[in-house]
Amino acid sequence: MSDKIIVIGAGATGSFITHDLASRGFDVTVIEKGNIIGGTSGKFHGMLHSGARYAMNDVKAAQESIIDNKVISEIASFCIENTGGLFVALNDQDLSFQSKFENGCKQSNIPIESINVESALKEEPFLNNSVKAVYRVPDKVINSFRFITSLLLTAKRESAKIILNTEVVDFIKEGNNIKGVKIKNNNTGETSELKADLVVNASGAWASKLIDEKLGIKSIEMILSAGTMAVINRRFTKHIINRLREPSDGDIVVPFFNDSIIGTTAFIVDDPQKFDIDKEDISFLQKAGSEMLPILANYPVSRHYAGVRPLIAVGENDDSRKASRDFKIFDHSVTDNVNGMISIVGGKLSTARIMAKEIGDFIGNKLGNKTESKTDKIKLYWPQVNSENIDEMAKSLSLDKNFLSEMLNESAGKTYSDMYSNAMDLLYSRRLFK
Ligand SMILES: Cc1cc2nc3c(=O)[nH]c(=O)nc-3n(C[C@H](O)[C@H](O)[C@H](O)COP(=O)(O)OP(=O)(O)OC[C@H]3O[C@@H](n4cnc5c(N)ncnc54)[C@H](O)[C@@H]3O)c2cc1C
Numbered sequence: 001m002s003d004k005i006i007v008i009g010a011g012a013t014g015s016f017i018t019h020d021l022a023s024r025g026f027d028v029t030v031i032e033k034g035n036i037i038g039g040t041s042g043k044f045h046g047m048l049h050s051g052a053r054y055a056m057n058d059v060k061a062a063q064e065s066i067i068d069n070k071v072i073s074e075i076a077s078f079c080i081e082n083t084g085g086l087f088v089a090l091n092d093q094d095l096s097f098q099s100k101f102e103n104g105c106k107q108s109n110i111p112i113e114s115i116n117v118e119s120a121l122k123e124e125p126f127l128n129n130s131v132k133a134v135y136r137v138p139d140k141v142i143n144s145f146r147f148i149t150s151l152l153l154t155a156k157r158e159s160a161k162i163i164l165n166t167e168v169v170d171f172i173k174e175g176n177n178i179k180g181v182k183i184k185n186n187n188t189g190e191t192s193e194l195k196a197d198l199v200v201n202a203s204g205a206w207a208s209k210l211i212d213e214k215l216g217i218k219s220i221e222m223i224l225s226a227g228t229m230a231v232i233n234r235r236f237t238k239h240i241i242n243r244l245r246e247p248s249d250g251d252i253v254v255p256f257f258n259d260s261i262i263g264t265t266a267f268i269v270d271d272p273q274k275f276d277i278d279k280e281d282i283s284f285l286q287k288a289g290s291e292m293l294p295i296l297a298n299y300p301v302s303r304h305y306a307g308v309r310p311l312i313a314v315g316e317n318d319d320s321r322k323a324s325r326d327f328k329i330f331d332h333s334v335t336d337n338v339n340g341m342i343s344i345v346g347g348k349l350s351t352a353r354i355m356a357k358e359i360g361d362f363i364g365n366k367l368g369n370k371t372e373s374k375t376d377k378i379k380l381y382w383p384q385v386n387s388e389n390i391d392e393m394a395k396s397l398s399l400d401k402n403f404l405s406e407m408l409n410e411s412a413g414k415t416y417s418d419m420y421s422n423a424m425d426l427l428y429s430r431r432l433f434k
Contacts, residue, residue, distance in 0.1 A: 008210070009031075019375060033168070036148050039206075046261060047140070051065030052139065052242070055110060062107075067354070128294055135244070139240045150382045153381045165185065171341075179195055180194050198340055200344070211343065220330055222345060223311040225266050228304060229285070232296060234258065236296070240255065250287070262285045277306050325346070327351070328344070
């Protein structure tokens with residue numbers, strides 16, 4: 001019988017781990033306390049990074065990003081818009097970063113192209129016309145709802161069990177050994193226990209608090225770095241527009257469907273769910289975004305949201321802008337003398353596959369399963385429904401055919417939040433993951 005593994009958290013990290021482990025033949029169950037993209041994976045910029053944003057000060061993150069920029073586009077093309085990205089210098093200070101940017105991208109194997117200002121302005125007429133230098137980079141937009149739903153659908157076909165709206169509230173302990181989890185269904189309040197050979201804590205910004213409170217484990221030190229994004233309900237560019245400078249506040253505008261998402265800020269929070277968004281940050285973001293695209297100043301911010309980066313704390317440095325976007329695996333039998341539990345912390349949505357592969361290799365070695373990860377080759381399952389196959393597809397998924405076509409062919413032109421809540425209603429009303 002294969003080893004039984006429980007994964008806590010179905011964000012990008014936990015969902016990719018579930019797919020990776022299930023495809024290696026493990027018996028996996030993922031438990032998510034909320035809905036799909038209820039955590040940081042639904043409250044981000046929406047970029048499948050080229051890595052160029054990190055090339056100046058985080059080469060490992062930059063190198064991993066460009067590798068998976070290609071892999072994710074191949075295995076999950078249905079959730080990617082190949083917008084491309086531009087890095088723009090607006091003043092002499094921005095220009096002073098040119099050689100650092102070029103060298104960092106070269107070192108990280110990120111293909112960039114310097115383009116002349118006139119052709120950039122032809123391609124993007126709303127760009128500030130006093131722009132001084134422009135680079136093209138392979139940034140893309142990713143729809144995380146489709147991405148994570150397809151990861152879970154793929155894992156489900158590989159026999160993984162998906163349990164949503166259910167929280168891990170405690171652990172089953174026998175001495176120093178973790179033998180499973182205690183769970184609470186957040187819809188009904190019902191509690192139960194699930195046994196496992198190994199528990200993987202992939203709960204993102206909640207990772208350190210969960211095991212500190214329930215097990216007294218203090219080995220994971222994190223920086224919970226929140227970032228606010230302001231959304232204007234109009235799209236003005238084909239490309240993602242980045243400011244040419246080291247990562248800082250208000251340096252990205254992402255065209256997402258028909259919206260423009262302006263990001264972001266960085267402020268430390270204690271609790272990933274309880275913090276206030278400073279209203280001044282929203283006007284700051286609009287002002288900073290309109291330095292790159294002046295037209296943004298003419299439209300109202302229609303909504304805003306904030307997510308929390310689950311960053312690893314390294315040394316005394318609590319400047320979350322400088323903190324690495326790297327990730328780390330904690331084997332608690334080594335760090336805390338607690339057997340049967342592993343945590344993974346850090347990273348980015350764009351590198352979730354690489355994180356899953358590394359922890360999958362680690363678990364495989366630990367449990368004696370030498371199967372290699374195949375997730376760079378497995379196309380994620382996203383049924384392409386048409387009038388010819390809809391009956392068969394609906395039958396194979398035990399779904400109503402009208403629901404299926406509505407959910408899978410949801411049209412562009414809706415805002416991210418509309419699309420998300422419609423799809424969630426549909427998912428739950430028809431119990432796709434039951
Ligand atoms: C402002 C901002 C912008 C960003 N922009 C980008 C970007 O453009 N591109 C990019 O690649 N990355 C970006 N990131 C980073 C990226 O969003 C995160 O690194 C990634 O989404 C984290 O995924 P995760 O699965 O680790 O965490 P999450 O998505 O938060 O998933 C963790 C899950 O665990 C669940 N959970 C917690 N506790 C429990 C429990 N007790 N029981 C059951 N479930 C539990 C939570 O509900 C949550 O769904 C951005 C981050 C921020 C904050």
